[in-house]
Amino acid sequence: MIRNLLADIIREPFDLTPVPGGDINEAFLVTSGDQEFFIKYHCGSYASDMFDKELVGLDLINKAVPGFAPQAHSIINDGDHALLIMEYLKAVHKGSDCGLDLGQRLAEMHQYESEHYGLESGNYIGSLTQKNDYADSISEFMAQSRFQPQLQMARDRGYLIKSEIPSLDRMERVLNEIIPEEKPCLVHGDLWGGNYLCVGNGKAMIIDPAVAYAHRELDIAMSRLFGGFDDKFYNSYNDTYPLAPGWENRIDLFQLYYLLVHLNLFGTSYKGSVMRILRKYFG
Structure with a gap:
């Protein structure tokens, strides 16, 4: 199937080599003469839409900071089968120079701002849909487009019960008291250690975005959840665009979103962490 889809656009003979590409998609290196492409392949009813939204994210990142994300060339789809063809x-090895570059360029991207939180359409985080309704405050955006959809999904899947889920009004009130208001900025949206690469000469690039205009502490919080980022990254970031006072105390609040995503993707091993944060902030 993959060769048949590629044959429509690559007229020359080509080699297809499987490469690591995450848990959701199959990934391949395509070599044709002196040209190399990276492709993602997914089979499913939402495959084409998922790649469409990823392409939008990559383009937004490169508009904010040219060359910070790979160039996406095209999408091929045939019903439930889709390919995303990319640079x-x-x-290479993630050295300290790469961390410096990543921190600086992420800080530059976070200065690419919008008048409203959200995005013109929803997209995906992993294989889950991600709501991006426009909002005028970070408390409204986080409660309505981040926490509540994942909380309701967790209830539907049997991971949480109704009494464990704070009301929307309570979440908005608490978030309004805790999160400092900043201009909505472009965030990667899923910035764990596997979603950035070092590509030589100390240059870092980010991949697999789940973008929105949101609060930059979302990216910082995700970077602290599973490790993979050194002190030079955080120092470089703060030297370029200092975080608001108290940011370290808000990390777990923003991490709640990603823990809910992992609860819905991988099951109850994440429930303890989710409940600890829910009780801490929302009683």
């Missing part, structure tokens, strides 16, 4: 990046 192939040769990753």
